[in-house]
Amino acid sequence: MKLDPFYLIVDSAAWIERLVPLGVKLVQLRIKNRSDEEIRSEIRIAKAICAAYHCQLIVNDYWLLAIEEGCDFVHLGQEDLAAADLAAIRTAGLKLGVSTHDETELQTALAAEPDYVALGPIYPTILKKMKWAPQGLARISAWRERGGKMPLVAIGGLNIERLEGVFAHGANSAAVVTDITLNVDPEARTREWIGKTRAWR
Numbered sequence: 001m002k003l004d005p006f007y008l009i010v011d012s013a014a015w016i017e018r019l020v021p022l023g024v025k026l027v028q029l030r031i032k033n034r035s036d037e038e039i040r041s042e043i044r045i046a047k048a049i050c051a052a053y054h055c056q057l058i059v060n061d062y063w064l065l066a067i068e069e070g071c072d073f074v075h076l077g078q079e080d081l082a083a084a085d086l087a088a089i090r091t092a093g094l095k096l097g098v099s100t101h102d103e104t105e106l107q108t109a110l111a112a113e114p115d116y117v118a119l120g121p122i123y124p125t126i127l128k129k130m131k132w133a134p135q136g137l138a139r140i141s142a143w144r145e146r147g148g149k150m151p152l153v154a155i156g157g158l159n160i161e162r163l164e165g166v167f168a169h170g171a172n173s174a175a176v177v178t179d180i181t182l183n184v185d186p187e188a189r190t191r192e193w194i195g196k197t198r199a200w201r
Protein backbone atom coordinates (compact mmCIF):
# COMPACT_ATOMS: atom_id res chain seq x y z
CA MET A 1 0.00 0.00 0.00
CA LYS A 2 1.29 3.47 -0.87
CA LEU A 3 0.48 6.39 1.39
CA ASP A 4 0.41 9.92 0.09
CA PRO A 5 3.50 11.76 1.42
CA PHE A 6 1.32 14.59 2.79
CA TYR A 7 -0.84 13.38 5.68
CA LEU A 8 -3.10 16.12 6.99
CA ILE A 9 -4.69 15.75 10.44
CA VAL A 10 -7.62 17.95 11.45
CA ASP A 11 -10.24 18.07 14.20
CA SER A 12 -13.44 18.72 12.27
CA ALA A 13 -15.31 18.02 9.07
CA ALA A 14 -15.29 21.79 8.53
CA TRP A 15 -11.50 21.69 8.11
CA ILE A 16 -11.89 18.80 5.68
CA GLU A 17 -14.44 20.77 3.69
CA ARG A 18 -12.02 23.70 3.59
CA LEU A 19 -8.75 21.95 2.74
CA VAL A 20 -9.45 18.66 0.95
CA PRO A 21 -10.78 20.37 -2.22
CA LEU A 22 -7.34 21.97 -2.60
CA GLY A 23 -5.89 18.56 -3.47
CA VAL A 24 -5.22 16.81 -0.15
CA LYS A 25 -5.21 13.03 -0.72
CA LEU A 26 -4.75 11.69 2.83
CA VAL A 27 -6.55 13.14 5.84
CA GLN A 28 -7.19 12.03 9.41
CA LEU A 29 -10.23 13.13 11.36
CA ARG A 30 -8.96 13.44 14.94
CA ILE A 31 -11.72 14.67 17.23
CA LYS A 32 -11.48 14.71 21.02
CA ASN A 33 -14.03 15.33 23.75
CA ARG A 34 -17.25 15.20 21.76
CA SER A 35 -20.26 12.89 22.06
CA ASP A 36 -20.44 9.76 19.92
CA GLU A 37 -23.36 11.21 17.99
CA GLU A 38 -21.46 14.41 17.22
CA ILE A 39 -18.47 12.36 16.08
CA ARG A 40 -20.70 10.11 13.96
CA SER A 41 -22.09 13.18 12.25
CA GLU A 42 -18.59 14.59 11.64
CA ILE A 43 -17.44 11.25 10.21
CA ARG A 44 -20.43 11.15 7.88
CA ILE A 45 -19.75 14.63 6.49
CA ALA A 46 -15.99 14.00 6.24
CA LYS A 47 -16.57 10.72 4.42
CA ALA A 48 -18.83 12.33 1.81
CA ILE A 49 -16.34 15.12 1.11
CA CYS A 50 -13.41 12.71 0.89
CA ALA A 51 -15.33 10.45 -1.49
CA ALA A 52 -16.11 13.40 -3.74
CA TYR A 53 -12.44 14.46 -3.88
CA HIS A 54 -10.84 11.00 -3.98
CA CYS A 55 -9.11 11.60 -0.67
CA GLN A 56 -8.33 8.75 1.74
CA LEU A 57 -10.08 9.40 5.08
CA ILE A 58 -8.59 7.91 8.25
CA VAL A 59 -10.68 8.01 11.42
CA ASN A 60 -8.70 8.43 14.64
CA ASP A 61 -9.66 6.46 17.78
CA TYR A 62 -13.34 5.77 16.96
CA TRP A 63 -12.98 2.41 15.22
CA LEU A 64 -16.53 1.20 15.95
CA LEU A 65 -18.10 4.36 14.58
CA ALA A 66 -15.78 4.06 11.58
CA ILE A 67 -17.04 0.51 10.94
CA GLU A 68 -20.67 1.53 11.42
CA GLU A 69 -20.28 4.47 9.04
CA GLY A 70 -18.65 2.37 6.34
CA CYS A 71 -15.20 3.95 6.56
CA ASP A 72 -12.16 2.00 5.42
CA PHE A 73 -9.18 3.19 7.50
CA VAL A 74 -8.62 3.85 11.20
CA HIS A 75 -5.68 5.10 13.24
CA LEU A 76 -5.15 3.74 16.75
CA GLY A 77 -2.63 4.59 19.44
CA GLN A 78 -1.30 1.90 21.74
CA GLU A 79 -4.04 2.29 24.35
CA ASP A 80 -6.68 2.46 21.64
CA LEU A 81 -5.26 -0.72 20.14
CA ALA A 82 -5.31 -2.57 23.46
CA ALA A 83 -9.00 -1.74 23.89
CA ALA A 84 -10.02 -2.35 20.27
CA ASP A 85 -11.52 -5.45 18.68
CA LEU A 86 -8.87 -6.01 16.02
CA ALA A 87 -10.73 -8.96 14.54
CA ALA A 88 -13.84 -6.83 14.08
CA ILE A 89 -11.77 -4.11 12.38
CA ARG A 90 -10.22 -6.65 10.02
CA THR A 91 -13.47 -8.51 9.36
CA ALA A 92 -15.06 -5.22 8.39
CA GLY A 93 -12.19 -4.75 5.92
CA LEU A 94 -10.69 -1.64 7.47
CA LYS A 95 -7.04 -0.72 7.14
CA LEU A 96 -5.18 0.18 10.30
CA GLY A 97 -2.43 2.63 11.23
CA VAL A 98 -0.76 2.40 14.66
CA SER A 99 1.23 4.97 16.69
CA THR A 100 4.60 4.09 18.16
CA HIS A 101 6.97 5.98 20.43
CA ASP A 102 9.48 3.39 21.57
CA GLU A 103 10.82 -0.07 20.76
CA THR A 104 8.22 -1.93 22.84
CA GLU A 105 5.41 -0.08 21.13
CA LEU A 106 6.93 -0.87 17.74
CA GLN A 107 6.91 -4.58 18.57
CA THR A 108 3.27 -4.36 19.69
CA ALA A 109 2.35 -2.45 16.55
CA LEU A 110 4.10 -4.85 14.17
CA ALA A 111 2.43 -7.81 15.87
CA ALA A 112 -0.94 -6.28 14.94
CA GLU A 113 0.13 -6.37 11.26
CA PRO A 114 -0.95 -2.80 10.55
CA ASP A 115 -1.04 -1.04 7.21
CA TYR A 116 1.34 1.62 8.47
CA VAL A 117 3.26 2.51 11.59
CA ALA A 118 3.59 6.10 12.80
CA LEU A 119 6.62 7.31 14.74
CA GLY A 120 6.53 10.45 16.85
CA PRO A 121 7.10 13.01 18.02
CA ILE A 122 9.97 13.60 15.61
CA TYR A 123 10.28 17.23 16.81
CA PRO A 124 8.64 18.99 19.77
CA THR A 125 4.91 19.43 19.25
CA ILE A 126 2.63 22.08 20.71
CA LEU A 127 -0.55 20.12 19.93
CA LYS A 128 -0.52 17.81 22.91
CA LYS A 129 1.58 17.07 25.96
CA MET A 130 3.73 14.03 25.32
CA LYS A 131 5.76 11.89 27.67
CA TRP A 132 8.36 11.09 25.00
CA ALA A 133 11.28 13.31 24.14
CA PRO A 134 11.56 14.24 20.48
CA GLN A 135 12.71 11.17 18.57
CA GLY A 136 14.96 12.94 16.06
CA LEU A 137 15.62 11.95 12.46
CA ALA A 138 17.95 9.01 13.13
CA ARG A 139 15.09 7.21 14.82
CA ILE A 140 13.15 7.29 11.54
CA SER A 141 15.99 5.35 9.90
CA ALA A 142 15.97 2.85 12.77
CA TRP A 143 12.19 2.31 12.36
CA ARG A 144 12.65 1.92 8.62
CA GLU A 145 15.17 -0.89 9.24
CA ARG A 146 13.00 -2.56 11.87
CA GLY A 147 9.79 -2.30 9.87
CA GLY A 148 11.14 -3.40 6.51
CA LYS A 149 8.69 -2.39 3.79
CA MET A 150 6.00 -1.35 6.30
CA PRO A 151 4.80 2.15 5.35
CA LEU A 152 6.18 4.64 7.88
CA VAL A 153 4.54 7.90 8.92
CA ALA A 154 6.54 10.60 10.69
CA ILE A 155 4.60 12.93 13.01
CA GLY A 156 5.25 15.71 15.51
CA GLY A 157 6.47 19.25 14.94
CA LEU A 158 6.73 18.85 11.20
CA ASN A 159 6.75 21.79 8.86
CA ILE A 160 7.72 22.40 5.24
CA GLU A 161 11.33 23.10 6.15
CA ARG A 162 11.65 19.72 7.90
CA LEU A 163 10.29 17.56 5.07
CA GLU A 164 13.55 16.85 3.26
CA GLY A 165 14.98 15.40 6.46
CA VAL A 166 12.11 13.08 7.30
CA PHE A 167 11.91 11.65 3.77
CA ALA A 168 15.69 11.35 3.46
CA HIS A 169 15.65 9.23 6.63
CA GLY A 170 13.06 6.80 5.29
CA ALA A 171 9.58 8.12 6.11
CA ASN A 172 6.90 7.49 3.49
CA SER A 173 4.50 10.13 4.73
CA ALA A 174 4.67 13.26 6.90
CA ALA A 175 1.71 13.97 9.19
CA VAL A 176 0.94 17.52 10.22
CA VAL A 177 -1.53 19.48 12.32
CA THR A 178 -0.49 22.91 13.56
CA ASP A 179 1.87 23.94 10.76
CA ILE A 180 -1.34 24.14 8.75
CA THR A 181 -4.21 24.74 11.16
CA LEU A 182 -2.43 27.53 13.09
CA ASN A 183 -0.94 29.09 9.98
CA VAL A 184 -2.15 32.60 9.15
CA ASP A 185 -3.19 31.22 5.76
CA PRO A 186 -4.05 27.49 6.06
CA GLU A 187 -5.10 27.24 2.41
CA ALA A 188 -1.81 28.68 1.15
CA ARG A 189 0.18 26.49 3.54
CA THR A 190 -1.76 23.40 2.36
CA ARG A 191 -0.89 24.25 -1.24
CA GLU A 192 2.75 24.62 -0.19
CA TRP A 193 2.67 21.17 1.44
CA ILE A 194 1.12 19.63 -1.66
CA GLY A 195 3.78 21.21 -3.86
CA LYS A 196 6.69 20.43 -1.57
CA THR A 197 5.73 16.75 -1.17
CA ARG A 198 5.27 16.23 -4.93
CA ALA A 199 8.78 14.79 -5.25
CA TRP A 200 7.83 11.88 -2.96
CA ARG A 201 4.34 11.26 -4.37
Ligand SMILES: Cc1ncc(COP(=O)(O)OP(=O)(O)O)c(N)n1
Binding pocket: 028, 030, 060, 061, 075, 076, 077, 078, 080, 097, 098, 099, 100, 118, 119, 120, 128, 153, 155, 175
Ligand atom coordinates in the same frame (compact mmCIF):
# COMPACT_ATOMS: atom_id res chain seq x y z
C1 LIG B 1 -0.54 9.53 12.06
C2 LIG B 1 -0.75 9.57 13.54
N1 LIG B 1 0.27 9.25 14.35
C3 LIG B 1 0.09 9.27 15.68
C4 LIG B 1 -1.11 9.65 16.22
C5 LIG B 1 -1.32 9.65 17.70
O1 LIG B 1 -2.25 8.64 18.09
P1 LIG B 1 -2.48 8.39 19.67
O2 LIG B 1 -1.18 8.03 20.25
O3 LIG B 1 -3.60 7.47 19.84
O4 LIG B 1 -2.90 9.82 20.21
P2 LIG B 1 -4.19 10.68 19.79
O5 LIG B 1 -3.94 11.25 18.42
O6 LIG B 1 -5.39 9.78 19.77
O7 LIG B 1 -4.26 11.74 20.81
C6 LIG B 1 -2.13 9.99 15.34
N2 LIG B 1 -3.34 10.38 15.77
N3 LIG B 1 -1.93 9.95 14.01
Ligand SMILES: Cc1nc(C(=O)O)sc1CCOP(=O)(O)O
Binding pocket: 099, 100, 101, 119, 120, 121, 122, 124, 125, 126, 127, 128, 155, 156, 157, 158, 175, 176, 177, 178, 179
Ligand atom coordinates in the same frame (compact mmCIF):
# COMPACT_ATOMS: atom_id res chain seq x y z
C1 LIG C 1 -1.37 13.78 17.44
C2 LIG C 1 0.09 13.57 17.59
N1 LIG C 1 0.60 12.32 17.87
C3 LIG C 1 1.93 12.36 17.99
C4 LIG C 1 2.74 11.19 18.32
O1 LIG C 1 3.96 11.34 18.47
O2 LIG C 1 2.15 10.13 18.42
S1 LIG C 1 2.60 13.90 17.77
C5 LIG C 1 1.06 14.54 17.50
C6 LIG C 1 0.82 15.99 17.23
C7 LIG C 1 1.12 16.41 15.81
O3 LIG C 1 0.79 17.75 15.68
P1 LIG C 1 1.80 18.80 15.10
O4 LIG C 1 1.98 18.50 13.65
O5 LIG C 1 1.08 20.11 15.30
O6 LIG C 1 3.06 18.75 15.90
Ligand SMILES: [Mg+2]
Binding pocket: 060, 061, 075, 076, 077, 080
Ligand atom coordinates in the same frame (compact mmCIF):
# COMPACT_ATOMS: atom_id res chain seq x y z
MG1 LIG D 1 -5.64 7.71 19.90
